[in-house]
Amino acid sequence: xxxxxxxxxxxxxxxxxxxxxxxxxxxxxxxxxxxxxxxxxxxxxxxxxxxxxxxxxxxxxxxxxxxxxxxxxxxxxxxxxxxxxxxxxxxxxxxxxxxxxxxxxxxxxxxxxxxxxxxxxxxxxxxxxxxxxxxxxxxxxxxxxxxxxxxxxxxxxxxxxxxxxxxxxxxxxxxxxxxxxxxxxxxxxxxxxxxxxxxxxxxxxxxxxxxxxxxxxxxxxxxxxxxxxxxxxxxxxxxxxxxxxxxxxxxxxxxxxxxxxxxxxxxxxxxxxxxxxxxxxxxxxxxxxxxxxxxxxxxxxxxxxxxxxxxxxxxxxxxxxxxxxxxxxxxxxxxxxxxxxxxxxxxxxxxxxxxxxxxxxxxxxxxxxxxxxxxxxxxxxxxx
Amino acid sequence: xxxxxxxxxxxxxxxxxxxxxxxxxxxxxxxxxxxxxxxxxxxxxxxxxxxxxxxxxxxxxxxxxxxxxxxxxxxxxxxxxxxxxxxxxxxxxxxxxxxxxxxxxxxxxxxxxxxxxxxxxxxxxxxxxxxxxxxxxxxxxxxxxxxxxxxxxxxxxxxxxxxxxxxxxxxxxxxxxxxxxxxxxxxxxxxxxxxxxxxxxxxxxxxxxxxxxxxxxxxxxxxxxxxxxxxxxxxxxxxxxxxxxxxxxxxxxxxxxxxxxxxxxxxxxxxxxxxxxxxxxxxxxxxxxxxxxxxxxxxxxxxxxxxxxxxxxxxxxxxxxxxxxxxxxxxxxxxxxxxxxxxxxxxxxxxxxxxxxxxxxxxxxxxxxxxxxxxxxxxxxxxx
Numbered sequence: 001x002x003x004x005x006x007x008x009x010x011x012x013x014x015x016x017x018x019x020x021x022x023x024x025x026x027x028x029x030x031x032x033x034x035x036x037x038x039x040x041x042x043x044x045x046x047x048x049x050x051x052x053x054x055x056x057x058x059x060x061x062x063x064x065x066x067x068x069x070x071x072x073x074x075x076x077x078x079x080x081x082x083x084x085x086x087x088x089x090x091x092x093x094x095x096x097x098x099x100x101x102x103x104x105x106x107x108x109x110x111x112x113x114x115x116x117x118x119x120x121x122x123x124x125x126x127x128x129x130x131x132x133x134x135x136x137x138x139x140x141x142x143x144x145x146x147x148x149x150x151x152x153x154x155x156x157x158x159x160x161x162x163x164x165x166x167x168x169x170x171x172x173x174x175x176x177x178x179x180x181x182x183x184x185x186x187x188x189x190x191x192x193x194x195x196x197x198x199x200x201x202x203x204x205x206x207x208x209x210x211x212x213x214x215x216x217x218x219x220x221x222x223x224x225x226x227x228x229x230x231x232x233x234x235x236x237x238x239x240x241x242x243x244x245x246x247x248x249x250x251x252x253x254x255x256x257x258x259x260x261x262x263x264x265x266x267x268x269x270x271x272x273x274x275x276x277x278x279x280x281x282x283x284x285x286x287x288x289x290x291x292x293x294x295x296x297x298x299x300x301x302x303x304x305x306x307x308x309x310x311x312x313x314x315x316x317x318x319x320x321x322x323x324x325x326x327x328x329x330x331x332x333x334x335x336x337x338x339x340x341x342x343x344x345x346x347x348x349x350x351x352x353x354x355x356x357x358x359x360x361x362x363x364x365x366x367x368x369x370x371x372x373x374x375x376x377x378x379x380x381x382x383x384x
Numbered sequence: 385x386x387x388x389x390x391x392x393x394x395x396x397x398x399x400x401x402x403x404x405x406x407x408x409x410x411x412x413x414x415x416x417x418x419x420x421x422x423x424x425x426x427x428x429x430x431x432x433x434x435x436x437x438x439x440x441x442x443x444x445x446x447x448x449x450x451x452x453x454x455x456x457x458x459x460x461x462x463x464x465x466x467x468x469x470x471x472x473x474x475x476x477x478x479x480x481x482x483x484x485x486x487x488x489x490x491x492x493x494x495x496x497x498x499x500x501x502x503x504x505x506x507x508x509x510x511x512x513x514x515x516x517x518x519x520x521x522x523x524x525x526x527x528x529x530x531x532x533x534x535x536x537x538x539x540x541x542x543x544x545x546x547x548x549x550x551x552x553x554x555x556x557x558x559x560x561x562x563x564x565x566x567x568x569x570x571x572x573x574x575x576x577x578x579x580x581x582x583x584x585x586x587x588x589x590x591x592x593x594x595x596x597x598x599x600x601x602x603x604x605x606x607x608x609x610x611x612x613x614x615x616x617x618x619x620x621x622x623x624x625x626x627x628x629x630x631x632x633x634x635x636x637x638x639x640x641x642x643x644x645x646x647x648x649x650x651x652x653x654x655x656x657x658x659x660x661x662x663x664x665x666x667x668x669x670x671x672x673x674x675x676x677x678x679x680x681x682x683x684x685x686x687x688x689x690x691x692x693x694x695x696x697x698x699x700x701x702x703x704x705x706x707x708x709x710x711x712x713x714x715x716x717x718x719x720x721x722x723x724x725x726x727x728x729x730x731x732x733x734x735x736x737x738x739x740x741x742x743x744x745x746x747x748x749x750x751x752x753x754x755x756x757x758x759x760x761x762x763x764x765x766x767x768x
Contacts, residue, residue, distance in 0.1 A: 001484070021516060053437040053511060057519070060466030060512035063759040067628035073644050075623040076759070077472055080462045082444030088461055092476065099483025100385070127437060128444035132405060135441070239459040244451035260457050375447040375460070 001098045005224035005231045006381070008037025008217035009343040014181035014331030016114040017211040022056050023068050025213040026110040029336075030069055033106065033215035038227045040217060043102040045069070045076035048089030048109035049335035054124045055113055069106075082128030082370030083284065085109060086338025087377035090216065091239055094379075097218050104223075108215035109336035121209045125334070128371045130245050141284070142206060144246055144372045146198035149287035151252055153200065155302070160200050162305035163286040164191035167204050167328060169314060170283065174325025176355035179340070181210045181331030205286040207326075212333030214340045224384075230350040236269030236380030238262070246372050255373035258295040262367070262378045266297075269363075269380040273297035276319065276380075277361040278348045280341035282369040283326045292367055293321060296378075320358045323348060338368035342379060349383040385482045389608035389615045390765070392421025392601035393727040398565035398715030400498040401595040406440050407452050410494040413597035413720075414453055417490065421601035422611045427486040429453070429460035432473030432493035433719035438508045439497055453490075466512030466754030467668065469493060470722025471761035474600065475623055478763075481602050488607075492599035493720035505593045509718070512755045514629050525668070526590060528630055528756045530582035533671035535636055537584065539686070544584050546689035547670040548575035551588050551712060553698060554667065558709025560739035563724070565594045565715030589670040591710075596717030598724045608768075614734040620653030620764030622646070630756050639757035642679040646751070646762045650681075653747075653764040657681035660703065660764075661745040662732045664725035666753045667710040676751055677705060680762070704742045707732060722752035726763060733767040 010032025012025055020028075026047070034042070045066050052058045062076035081088040086109030093107035113121050122142075126135040129144070152158060168191050174180035186204065194203040224231040240260035243249050249256075266272060273296060281296065283289025290304035298319045299307045307313055313321035324330040324344040327337060345364035347353045364381045394416025396409055404412075410431070418426070429450050436442045446460035465472040470493030477491035497505050506526070510519040513528070536542060552575050558564035570588065578587040608615040624644035627633050633640075650656060657680060665680065667673025674688035682703045683691045691697055697705035708714040708728040711721060729748035731737045748765045 023516070051437045051443050053435045053508075054441075054443075056515060057438075057507075057511045058515040059435050059438075059464060060754050060758060062465055063625045063754060064514065064628045066625050071625070073624040073626065073641060075475075076625060077476065077623075078464045080443060080464050081446055091459075092461065095483060095485055096479065099479065099485065101479055101483065123441075124437075127441045130448065131440060131442040132407070239461075240457040241447045241450050241455070241460060242457065244448045257457060370444050370447060374444060 002100060003221035004094055004097045004218050004234045005221040006216050006218050006234065006346045007224050007228045007231060008033040009346050010036055011179045011214040011340060011343050012212060013179050014210040014212040014333055022052060022058060022110055022112040023064060025112060025211060026065050026108060027068050029213035029215040030106055030108055033217050037217040040104040040227055042104045042106045044074055044096060044105045045071055046089040046093040046105065046107040047078045048085035048338060049078055050080060050082055050085045050111055051124055055116055081375060083334050084338055084368040084370040084375060084377050085335040087368035087379065090338060090342055090379060091237055091377050093218060094234060094237055097220060104217065104219045106215060106217055108213060109339035110213040111333040111335040112211045113209040113333060114211045133245055141372060142198045142201055145285040145287050146201045148252055149200050152287060155253065158305045160192060162309060163205060164188055166286045166289055166308045167191040169308060170322055170326045170328040173315060173323050173356055174329030177324050177330055180325045180329055181208060182329045201285060207284045207328050207332035210331040210333045212331060212336045214336050214343050216339060216342055231384040232346045232349045233382050233384060234379055235382045236265035238264035238268065239375065239377045241375045242373055244374055254301065255291055255295045255376065257373050257376035258292060258367065258369060261376040262296045265378040265380050271363060275363050276365045277363050278320045278323060278345065278358040279365040279367065280322055280324060280344050281367045283322060283328050284332060289326060296367060315356060315358055323353060323356045323358055341366035341368060345381050349381055386484060387605035388478055388481045388602050388618045389605040390600050390602050390618065390730045391608050391612045391615060392417040393730050394420055395563045395598040395724060395727050396596060397563050398594040398596040398717055406436060406442060406494055406496040407448065409496060409595060409597040410449050410492060411452050413599040414490055414492055417599035417601050424488040424601060424611055426488045426490040428458055428480060428489045429455055430473040430477040430489065430491040431462045432469035432722060433462055434464060434466055434469045434495055435508055439500055465759060467718050468722055468752040468754040468759060468761050469719040471752035471763065474722060474726055474763060475621055475761050477602060478618060478621055481604060488601065488603045490599060490601055492597060493723035494597040495717040495719040496595045497593040497717060498595045517629055525756060526582045526585055529669040529671050530585045532636055533584050536671060542689050544576060546693060547589060548572055550670045550673055550692045551575040553692060554706055554710045554712040557699065557707050557740055558713030561708050561714055564709045564713055565592060566713045585669060591668045591712050591716035594715040594717045596715060596720045598720050598727050600723060600726055615768040616730045616733045617766050617768060618763055619766045620649035622648035622652065623759065623761045625759045626757055628758055638685065639675055639679045639760065641757050641760035642676060642751065642753060645760040646680045649762040649764050655747060659747050660749045661747050662704045662707060662729065662742040663749040663751065664706055664708060664728050665751045667706060667712050668716060673710060680751060699740060699742055707737060707740045707742055725750035725752060729765050733765055
């Protein structure tokens with residue numbers, strides 16, 4: 001297996017892009033990544049996307065986007081894995097380069113969600129959970145997260161304020177990120193007292209819907225230096241699944257897929273969680289962000305909320321989490337999210353993250369899940 | 385790169401499966417394949433599916449199906465590429481095994497289309513073409529194929545009877561296939577005089593909608609003999625794209641992606657089209673079947689219809705096409721079609737195809753396209 005490097009990243013601001021199509025959004029992100037990489041001749045395209053069929057009435061995405069990018073007959077494939085479609089595309093592309101199949105590969109994610117009503121979008125998002133036994137009954141992802149948050153609060157004696165502090169931190173980070181959908185700070189009071197969605201979850205606990213696209217260029221590590229002096233290697237990658245039906249799980253507060261994916265990715269990278277300098281984790285809801293910090297091994301189970309209160313996750317903390325602002329404030333254009341996370345980590349490890357730069361970041365991690373932790377994909381990155 | 389073999393195939397009859405869910409259909413096909421292979425311990429799952437989001441309001445398919453199959457935390461991914469989603473899943477899975485990433489991989493396809501009205505299904509299928517410039521205007525795939533058929537008839541002086549003869553042959557084959565949706569013969573008169581859909585295309589020129597699932601077990605060729613004495617190797621595989629927008633093509637009668645994918649697959653397999661003993665080609669419409677025969681290099685451009693008239697494509701002809709009955713009569717449960725094709729070729733090369741067995745088949749080919757030849761994936765198989 002060959003070592004793989006990222007040599008280019010491209011993003012568009014997560015936003016309501018009224019005037020852009022799914023195609024033009026993706027093309028812009030891809031061109032940014034190509035330019036950032038010094039325009040190598042890419043050989044294949046992987047696209048992560050959750051539900052262009054439902055959101056945009058467009059399937060067969062990969063050949064469409066390959067054509068828009070002028071890639072001619074070069075192979076292209078779309079990967080779908082709900083909310084982790086972006087990371088899934090990277091996971092596939094990585095294997096192509098690691099195995100020697102291709103050298104220069106463009107991997108991106110895109111989702112255009114805002115041309116849909118919020119209630120339709122909420123339904124579409126719920127189709128990543130079990131349609132026959134969960135979504136069909138009207139149980140949304142906010143509903144599942146609300147039950148888990150309630151249980152967490154009861155088990156560990158935590159109040160809603162602790163979750164609101166996580167949200168405030170995410171907005172603090174996003175206020176320094178030009179790609180963020182909501183680049184402004186919010187008060188604890190606002191985070192705490194926004195409209196209720198599914199008690200104890202309020203609006204500010206939820207990642208927003210948004211339009212976005214992000215892209216990476218990857219290649220064999222030994223060829224990277226021809227294109228960049230800021231090479232970042234992908235040194236660990238793993239994907240694991242959990243029970244699809246939420247109610248069949250033995251432990252509602254531990255996300256097994258995250259635990260297993262991260263342990264294997266750490267082993268592959270030959271590191272421990274303590275070695276990670278910066279992480280982008282899947283905080284689709286504030287409770288999901290807290291659980292991720294625990295299940296990735298950064299703190300012990302039940303102590304994620306304390307890590308927030310003690311400032312460990314802030315940009316200059318011991319384990320800075322989501323310098324981009326996370327799904328919560330950078331935004332969560334679903335199929336693109338995993339690529340936004342990877343792109344942010346690459347910028348951080350290159351020292352190119354501007355005002356939101358984490359000091360001396362050498363090892364970074366991205367963590368993208370689908371459903372309520374139905375599957376998890378973890379990538380570990382290392383500055384060359 | 386390691387050589388890869390198919391050691392198990394499983395299919396369910398293409399049908400209107402009122403009482404089966406998408407999950408149960410897929411699970412049945414997968415269990416059939418696992419049993420056929422002698423129940424190896426599979427390490428990963430790939431699923432081809434076009435549009436469970438639109439048809440079944442279910443995304444995040446791969447973890448759902450992995451869970452249903454008891455695969456625990458093992459990695460699973462869904463691949464979407466319109467009508468060629470099945471072959472795309474095989475194309476990805478093949479790389480995993482060829483590269484040494486995994487040994488035993490389950491790759492399947494599934495689509496449950498019949499719980500939708502025909503007009504809704506027609507619209508959903510049209511979302512594999514360009515939504516902004518084609519589908520949005522109301523141009524269905526039947527419409528595109530009708531224009532091409534008209535052009536073909538004019539350019540090569542062909543009558544509708546020639547296409548009807550192709551249809552009759554497909555039903556003749558399907559009448560011997562227990563997995564076929566329409567396992568009965570039809571008369572030339574019926575093929576010719578069915579209800580018009582988009583002139584000159586009539587109902588019998590169109591592949592039907594249907595529910596179906598099929599699966600394969602693949603592994604490194606050197607490990608195959610522990611599990612089967614009927615090993616079939618995949619000796620060539622290629623994917624190519626064409627211009628996404630139909631009207632931007634220079635030649636409406638040649639499918640560039642098919643030409644390029646097959647040439648590269650032949651080169652990889654070190655064969656010529658003449659060496660192919662049996663092929664399953666993408667005949668979503670009778671005209672598409674005729675073009676495929678030409679673009680795969682079995683006959684010259686403009687002579688596909690003659691190959692049908694002269695009996696070359698029949699089971700005992702020079703180049704037997706679609707012994708299964710093809711998309712036309714075996715059925716076209718979209719995301720599963722590419723896997724049905726591959727499974728049929730494997731059965732043929734094993735000599736297990738029963739009444740529809742092609743004599744002495746040693747080398748077989750499957751050909752799956754998306755949109756109107758927007759992309760094409762060709763696999764070449766060889767009996768060990």
